[in-house]
Amino acid sequence: MVIPFNPNDRAKSTATLQVEMVRRASDGEIIEVRNWIATQTEKQIHSLRLKIRRENSENFSCFYCGHDVLLRKHKRGGHYFAHKEKTAAEKADCIYQQNRMISSEERDRIRYHGQREGMRHIKTKELTVRVLRSDPRFSEPEIEKRWTSFSDGWRKPDVASKWNAQQIVFEVQVSNTYPQVVAERTDFYRKQGALLIWIYDRLKEKDWRTLHADNFCSNGQHLFLVDEECVILSET
Template identity: 35%
Template sequence: MALTDRNVTIDARAYATPVHTPEIVEVIDLVSGEVQQTKAFIEAHRYGELVEARVGMREALKNERPRHICAICATPVYLVANMHKRFFFRHKTEDGSCPAKTRGELTEEEIRARKYHGLRESEAHKRIKQLIERSLRADPAFETEAIVQERRWASTRDPKAWRKPDVQAISAEGRFAFEAQLSTTFLDVVVSRRMFYRDESAHLIWVLAHFSERYRRMTTDDLLFSNNSNVFVVDDETVRISEETRHFHLRCHYRVPLCDAGIITDEWREEIVPLRAVKKELDRQRAYYFDFETEEGKSFEILKQNLRDEVAAYWAQNMTRNAEGDPKHLDRWLAIKERLAVHDVAVPDYPARDGSFRNMMHAVLSGLKGHAVGWQFDTLVQCAHQIAERHPENLLAFGFAIQVGGHEALLESQDLTGKWKRRREVMRAQLRQRARKYVPSTACMPALLFLFPEVGARVSAFVQRNGLSVEPANDIADI
């Protein structure tokens, strides 16, 4: 956290912080119907995620589809942050009937009237508009006559609605509105413009005069996180490049996710890019050069796969009859358990002592590898008989693991007496009759789905498709 000139800058991956004593203690989620503690709700989100979510909340509120209401008075509420970037919920309107008081003497509209409009004609604001216009006029892709400042833009849907963008332009990509961000640009202003220009099927590009990742105001964060962790700057250098290349260029600051020692960290990068290289999403009304969202998803998948590989390696090395339960391996397993907990996956402290979890792992890994893992058997068909006789609740997981691993032919080749074939037909008939012994239990479904996603997905689909209900038990899978 950085503190400069009373501004607090929060790391995007840090968990958000609520105010110490919020007026609104509980809200009702209108999607799930749940009553939620406001402090717990805020603390459960990372800062960047919550800032993006609050933009969505405000937009939903303007569309008369609030996502949350006050649990006491049922008035729609939305997230705001104080000067220290601590969050709390505020009523959309406040008439004194609710004991929770979330507004001061001045409303946002009154504050905006005093500060925002007065600064729109500051010299700094005039200058950034001129830089944007110069950049546009340097690019023949934009129609010269359509490049104008502060001209009224009337809605094509509502004759009473209009906006006056700082600069507007038209190219083969469509109509553009360029808005210069001011230090007092309220979230309400940002959301209103997003909605207006999206309804007009026009691209909205927010432009800053400068940006520092170490010194970010809340108004900047609202733009940053609602635009896929990208912000754009127009300055003297970008204008020079625009005029030299005859292509509109902007300076883009963006976050890059990095995998580091089992966690994801961020690195800030800066690049001057042509506007034509910027991705414009009309449906979400956002513009970005670097697709942070997609790259972060890839990073998470890498971390997940690394964790899955580590669990499989641990199991192969330590969960044999001779090694399982060895105290020297426990610290390694507990470290794995802690990392799995981040993904809401619970596993036992002592896997060797938990027969249900242990046998599920043996069954799935044996099916995937094509040979016994954990059990002291020579062939895969021996594993199959072991599961059918002693662990039938893992039969579906084992069978789908055989398919995923591509070992069906191997299993058939080892069934020299035909005993497995006959047993398989009996089990299939029993499954059609929904035999309870084959019903997976709830205990370790999260582990199965996380550690073996393809196997878990197939088992889950089979259970749902065939009307097999899942019952709690002291065993492994919710499959």
């Protein structure tokens, strides 16, 4: 059977998906795969497939276990995300594995977490912008503006601004970002002559996450956190 191909057609997902929710590394966005694929064209999905497979380009991970995922295409034409390394997902006991049944309660719970994390991310970004705007030493903040580097690809910092002549980018941190991603982004912005500051929306009272600790110790023992109270103080 010959399947006609038109790059401008709407992309379709497969009837059953493998990984139903993914996180996009460039902006931290949590994506519900089925809804999202339906908003893309075949052309967009096919060029993304290549970018995901190339180093230093676009990267997606499983929302549940955090391991890298790839876009795959079924022989009947539907697209889906699958773990890049099946054994890594097995070891992490990921819920999104072939032949594993997910109850509707489990599915709803994961969706709920994903949506909440997405909202916290947006909220923290907005608070960061408000703090910067209330300090005249910072230039007007840019939100999710793409930075392209000839040798290292591109990134989309959550918020970027200038303090005097120094470029500063702020990345919101509401979930577990993996040490490799943190290191790789720090290097990317350093090469561009910019300072990267991670912004948290809460502190763990008792047990610090590894990431909090990594950041604290490599940053001259500073950890940046933004909340409603500090925004109001800045604005007054």
